[in-house]
Amino acid sequence: MQNNKYELTDIAHLQYPFLRRIRALRNIGDKVKAGDFGGFVESEQNLSYEPGDEAWLFDEAISCNEARVDKDSILKDNAIVSGQAYITQGAELGGNTQAMDKAYISGALLGVQARAYGSSIIVSSAKTHKAPQLRGEVTVYGKIAGDVRVSGRLVIMENERIQNNSMDALLINNGYRSIIPAEARAELKPQIIGTVRRRNNVIEMAR
Numbered sequence: 001m002q003n004n005k006y007e008l009t010d011i012a013h014l015q016y017p018f019l020r021r022i023r024a025l026r027n028i029g030d031k032v033k034a035g036d037f038g039g040f041v042e043s044e045q046n047l048s049y050e051p052g053d054e055a056w057l058f059d060e061a062i063s064c065n066e067a068r069v070d071k072d073s074i075l076k077d078n079a080i081v082s083g084q085a086y087i088t089q090g091a092e093l094g095g096n097t098q099a100m101d102k103a104y105i106s107g108a109l110l111g112v113q114a115r116a117y118g119s120s121i122i123v124s125s126a127k128t129h130k131a132p133q134l135r136g137e138v139t140v141y142g143k144i145a146g147d148v149r150v151s152g153r154l155v156i157m158e159n160e161r162i163q164n165n166s167m168d169a170l171l172i173n174n175g176y177r178s179i180i181p182a183e184a185r186a187e188l189k190p191q192i193i194g195t196v197r198r199r200n201n202v203i204e205m206a207r
Helices: none
Strands: 006-012 020-024 037-041 086-088 104-106 109-112 121-123 133-140 143-146 148-156 161-164 169-173 176-180 195-199 202-206
Touching: 006 037, 133 143, 143 148, 148 161, 161 169
Parallel strands: 086 104, 104 121, 109 133, 121 143, 133 148, 143 161, 148 169
Antiparallel strands: 006 020, 020 037, 169 176, 195 202
16 A cells, blocks of 8 residues: 555654654644654554554654554654554553553553553553543553553553543552542432333343
8 A cells, every 4th residue: 555644754863863754745634734744753664554544643753663553643742652562543642651562552641751661551441431541650561441540650560450440530649549430420310210020030120
């Protein structure tokens, strides 16, 4: 497939000359116009150019080695993705974040100095479709899933998992946990009225 989305220019990265700055060949979403410069890649495999995919690298962001950014994901500021890291499903990395090794990030937001190393997994909840937000000096080797909002300093090792499939938001600030209840909890709802019947020792409500 021909790349009609962006081109690799002759502008090399000052510190890593094997990287080339990209330039848009067409409008991409509502933030990138044809001719706009983007971040740096090592090759076209580092940033998707599939039709309809608005994934992009802004500012001084880097995607290199075998890393892949696709499906409307965004790298900005000084974010770096390298190794075999995979950034997908609308994920956004900014600040001085890094995703390296075999990190897998789907739909999540990473900012400030968040790090994803090893075989880390940072993904949306399959139940609620809400994604983690990591802002701070957070380093992840393990797994974070769901509406988990991390700030301050925290390390998640490879054998650790934080998973929130509830309707509430889990906040972790410097290791201390708290909850933001979902708005739905602020309103009482009437009981469902119907006929109760028993089937195989299981109580069911007939409506």
